[in-house]
Structures are given as structure tokens and as C-alpha cells.
Amino acid sequence: MTYCVGMSLNKGLVFMSDTRTNAGVDNVSVFKKMVTWENPGERVITLMTAGNLATTQATISLLEERTKAPEDREPSIMEAPSMFQIARIAGRVLREVIQTNSRSGEEASSSFNATMILGGQIKGSAPRLFLIYPEGNFIEAGGDTPFFQIGEAKYGKPILVRAYDPDMSFEDAVKLLMVSFDSTVKANLSVGLPFDVQVYETDTLKSGTSQRIEADDDYFASISSGWGEALKDAFNSLPNFKFDN
Amino acid sequence: MTYCVGMSLNKGLVFMSDTRTNAGVDNVSVFKKMVTWENPGERVITLMTAGNLATTQATISLLEERTKAPEDREPSIMEAPSMFQIARIAGRVLREVIQTNSRSGEEASSSFNATMILGGQIKGSAPRLFLIYPEGNFIEAGGDTPFFQIGEAKYGKPILVRAYDPDMSFEDAVKLLMVSFDSTVKANLSVGLPFDVQVYETDTLKSGTSQRIEADDDYFASISSGWGEALKDAFNSLPNFKFDN
Numbered sequence: 080m081t082y083c084v085g086m087s088l089n090k091g092l093v094f095m096s097d098t099r100t101n102a103g104v105d106n107v108s109v110f111k112k113m114v115t116w117e118n119p120g121e122r123v124i125t126l127m128t129a130g131n132l133a134t135t136q137a138t139i140s141l142l143e144e145r146t147k148a149p150e151d152r153e154p155s156i157m158e159a160p161s162m163f164q165i166a167r168i169a170g171r172v173l174r175e176v177i178q179t180n181s182r183s184g185e186e187a188s189s190s191f192n193a194t195m196i197l198g199g200q201i202k203g204s205a206p207r208l209f210l211i212y213p214e215g216n217f218i219e220a221g222g223d224t225p226f227f228q229i230g231e232a233k234y235g236k237p238i239l240v241r242a243y244d245p246d247m248s249f250e251d252a253v254k255l256l257m258v259s260f261d262s263t264v265k266a267n268l269s270v271g272l273p274f275d276v277q278v279y280e281t282d283t284l285k286s287g288t289s290q291r292i293e294a295d296d297d298y299f300a301s302i303s304s305g306w307g308e309a310l311k312d313a314f315n316s317l318p319n320f321k322f323d324n
Numbered sequence: 325m326t327y328c329v330g331m332s333l334n335k336g337l338v339f340m341s342d343t344r345t346n347a348g349v350d351n352v353s354v355f356k357k358m359v360t361w362e363n364p365g366e367r368v369i370t371l372m373t374a375g376n377l378a379t380t381q382a383t384i385s386l387l388e389e390r391t392k393a394p395e396d397r398e399p400s401i402m403e404a405p406s407m408f409q410i411a412r413i414a415g416r417v418l419r420e421v422i423q424t425n426s427r428s429g430e431e432a433s434s435s436f437n438a439t440m441i442l443g444g445q446i447k448g449s450a451p452r453l454f455l456i457y458p459e460g461n462f463i464e465a466g467g468d469t470p471f472f473q474i475g476e477a478k479y480g481k482p483i484l485v486r487a488y489d490p491d492m493s494f495e496d497a498v499k500l501l502m503v504s505f506d507s508t509v510k511a512n513l514s515v516g517l518p519f520d521v522q523v524y525e526t527d528t529l530k531s532g533t534s535q536r537i538e539a540d541d542d543y544f545a546s547i548s549s550g551w552g553e554a555l556k557d558a559f560n561s562l563p564n565f566k567f568d569n
Contacts, residue, residue: 234482317503320498
């Protein structure tokens with residue numbers, strides 16, 4: 080499993096991903112699941128992936144190759160005129176990788192599927208955030224659904240739903256994501272530190288601050304322990320239940 | 325889907341279940357998923373079910389029939405000498421119902437599976453709480469895992485893990501379950517009000533207070549709205565994040 084969140088704020092976009100991949104609990108590795116392409120001053124594109132690691136790495140490599148030799152290949156994500164077109168390209172590549180593996184006749188104990196979150200901005204347009212399905216189609220974040228989760232989404236969703244605010248600072252958004260990731264890590268062994276976090280500030284057209292949160296990160300430890308206490312206080316602040324009879 | 329929680333406290337057992345069943349989002353019904361058998365002064369048994377409704381109703385009906393005409397049938401749950409034996413009986417009946425349906429040759433778009441939480445006490449023994457799998461085998465709650473969830477367990481788990489305390493009062497336990505159910509209801513349409521809640525106080529050997537939490541319940545509404553604010557306050561009380569660079 081995996082846990083990645085892409086969040087749209089008024090100030091820009093925030094991306095956070097874990098790094099744990101596993102083929103069973105006895106076969107665990109660390110891989111970065113976030114990649115950023117940029118042409119400073121013109122476009123910034125960030126992609127996060129969840130699912131079959133061979134599929135997601137092949138997809139990223141194919142998108143990457145096309146950025147380097149665009150004259151030989153289909154439209155590159157560095158040339159496409161809009162984030163919508165970039166999402167179409169990424170979706171098509173993802174679908175092709177999955178179909179190629181599925182049709183190869185090889186039997187697999189798990190599926191070749193993968194899901195991706197794509198966000199970024201091209202000069203002259205607003206930042207956009209997409210969730211791309213294994214079938215290659217995709218949906219876009221909006222005011223009603225301002226963030227996307229992929230992978231193990233359920234444990235960390237309630238706090239996102241409750242505390243998200245489009246006016247948040249980047250720092251508060253990262254803090255919120257830390258809480259969401261902490262709940263997920265505590266419940267699902269297949270999600271683990273280190274985490275990668277990156278922000279994109281609207282109209283800067285260059286990749287923003289990024290940081291790796293290591294397993295021994297002091298701030299994450301303070302969130303993880305503090306959240307337990309804070310939740311208990313929150314719980315105690317609610318009105319008490321009384322049975323009717 | 326469904327959401328049921330059975331919780332073991334020092335004071336006794338607490339059970340809470342939702343009532344929504346669905347065969348697709350366009351086919352929703354209300355069914356009670358909690359049943360209690362008792363022989364006051366001698367034994368109390370509470371069962372909650374999640375999964376295929378035909379399977380769970382058949383299982384409960386078979387267990388129920390056996391309690392009424394035990395001389396004609398296999399050991400009844402009202403005659404079995406221990407909660408462990410009752411769990412074995414319930415597990416065997418569940419497995420037989422599932423196997424009978426599966427072997428009938430009928431094709432079903434969903435599986436016939438179901439899972440159950442069984443708890444109670446027999447005079448002379450301590451209260452016990454079990455989670456019964458579709459295969460008929462089961463596990464028992466203990467100090468390390470003092471509660472079981474069945475159905476849509478993920479959204480409501482983080483708060484249970486954080487705020488559970490074996491010394492809780494029944495009222496606090498119900499309040500905690502209300503928060504857990506609220507997070508689940510907000511995220512999964514297939515879990516819905518009304519809820520059924522019931523407590524069993526150790527060594528009383530009679531079914532304890534029970535209550536139905538209706539959709540317009542004032543207390544649940546206050547928890548539901550208050551929890552959002554309390555969570556935001558809890559979130560704000562945590563130390564703020566700063567980027568390293």
C-alpha cells in the first residue's frame with residue numbers, strides 16, 4: 080500500500096507521500112513516490128503514484144524519456160499546452176503500461192494497477208490538481224473536493240475533512256497532513272516513514288520548498304505523541320452521554 | 325456495508341451497531357444488526373453481524389430456533405457451558421449457512437460472507453468478547469486488543485485507538501463510539517443511523533441498558549457538530565510546522 084495526498088489551497092498546492100513499498104509484510108523497501116518536472120518560469124509538474132511499483136516506475140520513466148527527446152516521441156509533458164493535456168498524456172501512458180503488462184500473459188499474484196495524483200501550473204493558467212485512474216481517465220479537484228488521496232486513504236481522511244481550510248498556510252497544511260499520515264501509519268503497516276513533502280506556491284512557476292521527513296524526525300514525533308493527548312482533550316470537551324432510562 | 329463495535333471494559337461490555345443495509349446505493353433499508361439472548365441470573369449473549377443480510381438473518385434464526393427447541397437439535401447457545409462453546413456454535417452455524425448458499429449453485433453478484441461479534445457472560449465465568457469469521461473460526465478480545473470492529477472499520481478506528489481506556493464509564497464508552505460512528509457515517513454512505521447501543525455490566529447476568537439513537541437524536545447531533553470544532557481546536561493546539569530551509 081501507499082499513502083499520498085495532493086491538496087489544493089488558495090496559496091497553491093501541497094503534496095505529501097510516504098515511501099514504503101511492500102510485496103508482503105516480509106518484503107519492505109523504501110522508494111520515492113513523488114517526482115517533479117519543471118521549466119522554471121514556465122511550468123512545474125508534480126506526480127505522486129500508488130500501486131504496482133513496476134507500473135509506476137515504468138510510467139514515470141516513459142514520461143521522463145519523452146521530456147528528454149521530445150522530437151522522437153509523442154507530445155511531452157514539458158511541451159503540452161495545458162495541465163489538462165498533461166493529465167491526458169500521463170493517463171494514457173499509465174493505461175498503456177498496465178495493459179502491456181496485463182496482456183503479456185504473465186500471471187501475477189497482485190494486479191498491475193496504479194493510481195496517480197498530478198498537480199502543477201503552466202504559465203498563463205491557474206494551478207490544477209488531478210486524480211488519474213488506472214484506466215487513464217481522471218478527475219480534477221475543485222472547491223467541493225479540494226484534495227485527493229491515493230493508497231490507504233481511509234484512516235487519514237476524517238481529520239482532513241474536518242480541519243482542511245482553503246485559506247490555510249502551507250505550514251498548517253503540512254501539519255494537517257502530518258496528523259493524517261500519523262493516523263494512517265499507526266493503523267497500516269504498509270504505510271511508513273520517511274515522508275516526502277513539497278509545496279507549490281501559485282504563480283511562482285518553480286518547484287517550491289520540499290523536505291523529507293525522516294523516521295526520527297522530532298517534529299513528526301511531537302505531532303504523533305501530541306495528537307493522542309490533543310484527541311483525548313477534544314473528546315473530553317464534548318458533552319457527556321446519558322442513557323435515556 | 326455496516327459498522328459494529330464490541331468493546332471490553334473493566335466494567336463490562338459495550339455494543340454498538342448501525343442499521344443500514346444496502347444492495348447498491350439505490351436500495352437501502354434499515355435492519356437491526358444486534359440481537360440479545362438472556363436467561364436472567366444465568367447468562368446473557370449479544371451478537372452483532374456484518375455482511376450478507378440473508379446469511380446473517382439465517383444464522384440468527386438458526387441460533388434462535390435452537391434456543392427454543394433444544395431437545396430436537398444440536399447444542400443450544402442457551403445450554404452451552406461456556407462463552408467459548410457458544411462462539412463455536414455460532415461460528416459453525418455461520419459457516420454452514422455460507423457454505424449452503426455457496427454450494428447451491430446460485431450465482432450471486434456479491435459474496436454470501438458475513439462476520440460477527442459475540443459477547444456475553446455465563447454465571448461463574450468472566451465476560452468474554454469474540455470476533456467470528458465467515459470460516460467459523462474466531463478470536464477473543466484481550467488486554468492488547470480490547471475491542472473489535474466489523475464492517476467499515478477504518479474511518480472510525482483512529483479515535484478508538486487513541487481514546488479507549490479500559491477504566492472508562494459506560495457513558496464515556498458510548499460517547500467514544502458516537503464519535504467513531506460519526507466519522508464513519510460522514511465518510512461511507514453505506515453506514516447510517518439509527519444506531520443501536522447496549523451495555524452489559526459484569527456479573528449482573530441480565531441485559532443492560534439499551535437505546536436506539538435515532539437519526540434526529542439531539543445528543544448525536546451535538547457530538548457530530550462539536551467534534552468538528554473540537555478536532556480543529558486539538559489540531560491548533562499542536563506545535564506548528566516549519567520548513568527546514
